[in-house]
Amino acid sequence: MGNAGDVKFQYLAAIFVNIASISFGAFCGWPSASFLELSSKDSPLETGPLTHQDQGNVASVLCLGGLLGNIFFVWLAERIGRKGSLLWTTLPCLLGWIGIPYARNPAHLIAARFLGGFGGGGGFGVIPIYVAELAEDSVRGVLGTFLILTCNVGVLLVFVLGYYFNYATVAWMASTLCIAFVVCFWFMPETPQHLLQLDKLQEAEQSLRYYRNIRARVSKELSEELQLELHRLRTPEKVEPEDDCIEDNKNRLSWADFTEPTARKACLIGLGLLLSNQGCGCFALLNYTAVIFEASGASMPPTLAAIMVGVIQLLGTYASTLLVERAGRKPLLLISGVGICLSQCAMCAHSYLKSTGYDTSGYDWLPVVAFSFMLFIACWGLLTLPFMVVAEILPPKIRSTGMMMIMSVLWMISMTTIKCVPLLIANWGMHGTILMFACLTLCGTLFIAICVPETKGKSVEQILASL
Structure with missing residues (x-):
């Protein structure tokens, strides 16, 4: 443009x-x-x-x-x-x-x-x-x-x-x-797409001009291109011309909008992604960083350990920002899933050997390194990208409501997991708890490999067509 x-x-x-x-x-x-x-x-x-x-x-x-x-x-x-x-x-x-x-x-x-x-x-x-x-x-x-x-x-x-x-x-x-x-x-400004849903065409064009850095001026070619993008934003899915009455009904959200095959598949993929986000256990384990560091025998003060973890997370997320438009969403999600699973297996093995009385004094650095690597690689994909991918794959008409429902499930699982981790550690031990998360991470990685489409550089129409 x-x-x-x-x-x-x-x-x-x-x-x-x-x-x-x-x-x-x-x-x-x-x-x-x-x-x-x-x-x-x-x-x-x-x-x-x-x-x-x-x-x-x-x-x-x-x-x-x-x-x-x-x-x-x-x-x-x-x-x-x-x-x-x-x-x-x-x-x-x-x-x-x-x-x-x-x-x-x-x-x-x-x-x-x-x-x-x-x-x-x-x-x-x-x-x-x-x-x-x-x-x-x-x-x-x-x-x-x-x-x-x-x-x-x-x-x-x-x-x-x-x-x-x-x-x-x-x-x-x-x-x-x-x-x-x-x-x-x-x-x-408000987003052009939402303004179009309200039939505020002039405000939508002004918003689009702002976000595309186009100064207002009279130009037939520019106007035609703007109108083309506005039309694409308004109707990303192919629809036939309708009269005003039918148009009003089309804009009303109904259960049929969610049971339509593309929307249903998008919702299920979104739900699976956010289940993988929480199932990997990284967010839950973050709340028990001090316990993990203490169990490993690390001498670092808890406050400094927390700062180190924060730096690792930030570096991992920044790497994701640099790589997401180069490597794509799906490869980063898969690399992240595999890295988390391997890190958790290493933590699990160390914890199990220590619980059986095996002398691990020469390897007490392992859980600290594995935990740090787990957070770093998690921020490449599973902790970072699911929210963005869900917003990309949901059809615009159900995007807000679909996001609300899927995120609601995420918050419930997150709250349950944080509360249950101490109970799981008490009953299964640290090794059993981390092994459970490793298995869930593996399941989430397989789900991503099979079901999640690549959305890098694709328009809304192309993403919906790939579902």
Whole structure:
């Protein structure tokens, strides 16, 4: 489209919108940075130190908030638009951060964390939709990886802040991210595709001109090309001309839209991808980094270990950003799955030998290296790309609702897994628990190899045709 090749405003929009995911990443990393202080004998809470049960409740309630926030804000995105819905996610996030310094007991912390999860879950549901609808095919993959990249920036940020400041000061500092998000994102236009769904053709063209960096001017050729892309965004699936009454009915979402073969297959693939994302266990095991490092005999302080893990995650996600438009989505997902499985097998073997009394003193570095490699390679694919791929393969008409349903399943599994890992370790041992995750990772990798299509550089029509 001539000057439309300039994608700087698409990058700008992706960076600004993902300030919200930095805030959510900080919520995810806050327990690791703060639980040592809150569970110590000098805990500032009026009820005394946090117990292990309290810590589990405070950590996992983020996922419950994420589940409900995902449902609410994706629903809201269909009513008031992607931009409006994302701006409203700021309110619960800001209240969550402000609530932490004023917390006097575990219930207060749980309420604050629930609000943070409510806003963050909304962001994780709507941001992939927003990015998928504004991005050109050539940069959609790179922009899609920003979600997890910036989330990991937030995790590392709060780890570093937690090393130097107390938990309340960290919360006050993190709350400024909410304000920064509103200030930066306020001036971004709504996505062209959503405006077209509302039949706001002039606003949709203006939005498309902005995101394609096309200055408004009279040009027949330019107008024809803009109209062609607008028509493609509005009707990515082949449809016949219809009268206004039939058009209104077509725009209404019904169960038949989900049972249509392409939509049904897209939903099942999306569900399988996000089950693989959680089934690999990387997110759940992250919450028990200190336990794994301690079990290995590592002498590194927990706070420094957390910072090291945050750096590894960030480097892995950045590698995914560099590779996603070169190697493609599917190869990265497969490489990631194989790498995670091998890493977990190494961790499992070490843990099993140690539990049987075998002298592993010469190999106690192995679980630390394997765990670090697992996180690094996971960020190449299974922890990073599923959210983007799901938004790419869902037909536009059901994208918001489909994303809401699939992400809701993810949040439920995530909450259950985090709560159950200590029970599994107590009953099966560390080796049994990690072996289970290795088997699930292998199943997820086979599913990706057989069922998931490559979406790199493909238009919406081409992706739907490949399903």
